[in-house]
Amino acid sequence: MAITILIPTALRAFTDGKAEVEAAGGTVGGVIADFAARYPDIRRHLYDENGALRSFINIYAGDTNIKSLNGLNTAVKDGDALMLVPAIAGGSRRC
């Protein structure tokens, strides 16, 4: 099933500059894993060293955070869109 993933500017360097990519899967977790397999350079941004999703990136299905749904087990269907919403901080050199 084709799911659209909306990529924020901060992560587009890892998707060849694309603002939207497609990936497949029946759950949010499956779609994100398929996405990371297609763009291996983004893996480190999405998952920590234990394979858990990083806590500074939120995933939205429609206008709702998957944390308020079923997390990575949230079901998706053909034509759905997921959005990655990372923390952004502006101009610092310090953190």
Added chain:
Amino acid sequence: MLIDSVIPKSRLTDLTNEEISRYSRHLLLPDINIEGQKRLKAARVLIVGTGGLGAPLALYLAAAGVGTLGIVDFDFVEESNLQRQIIHGTRDIGRPKVASAKDSIRQINPHVKVNEYNVMLTAENALDIIADYDVVADGTDNYQTRYLVNDACVLLGKPNVYGSIFQFEGQASVFYAKEGPCYRCLYPSPPPPGLVPSCSEGGVIGVLPGVVGTIQAGEVIKLIVGGANTLTGRLLLFDQWQMKFRELKLDKDPACPICGKKPTIKKLIDYEVFCGLNKPQGEKPVDTLTALELKERFDRGDRLQIIDIREPHERAIVKFPYARYIPLGQVARRIDEFDPSVPAVFICKIGQRSIFAIRALLDAGYAGELYNLKDGVNAWARDVDKTLPQY
């Protein structure tokens, strides 16, 4: 969410005739009127940061007649700030930002009382400073201060009007733990250092903080006047280049460590440690070469693979000698293009993203020798080839 005014009626005082003339366009709005303007006059707003976001915040809040503005910044005005920080001008280069900002505020509205804090906001001073204010506007540019401001506001029960920017994208919300979620409900912890490029590496379009900071100023005014639908419980996303606004729902997280049902954070913490703690455990530091050490190796005729991981538009600003180009986002995918028998040196603007490239290559199983050029192309321009610009 409709929020009542954060200013109690008992603090309101009358407007002078001069003030009535100055603010007549507010007084004509039934939703603000005389009473809303009196609340603005009584209000005390703290603006953390007088950079890209703080500039429109301070200018519009001063113009709107906020009685007292606190401004916190320990930085000095630099030339590269002027592309977006419109509260400062060319003649202010080298001055403390709070001094320059105060002059601009005075010029716009002499009725405003300005409190300058020419310090870095820290866990030691934040509660004392913030306690004196009704609303805090977060115009910071780093995660330590952002979490500090969030936590201090939650602990003191103050609304925190949030804005953040990167390249072409902005976020805004109102974090008000009494009424809705806080920043930690959305992002429990910050990215590991170096994982996300900063604006000093990634750039930012100058008008973006103007848009986002102005949205914040509007939210501050609404919290003071009261009765308006604020961004509490909503995250506004703005993409300047696609010219798109999106709105996402923000829920309070019952497990939030500071505003949830069983908070574990009951006082301010060490934010330097908090922001550094997420460094992946057990990762050994990357080997580095300084610009002068790399120059020595060139002069000796060492065989090296020089890999410039910057984007094409950056290479157009300054080229690096002898370099091959593999953008950061493609390093792991193109692992076969490296020769593990020859040491590889990774180059970027300031030596941050290049560390990331090295780690990505190590993750992908690369076994050859890897070095990071410390402080990047800018160090090469500073220490070796002084004909090159730093950017």
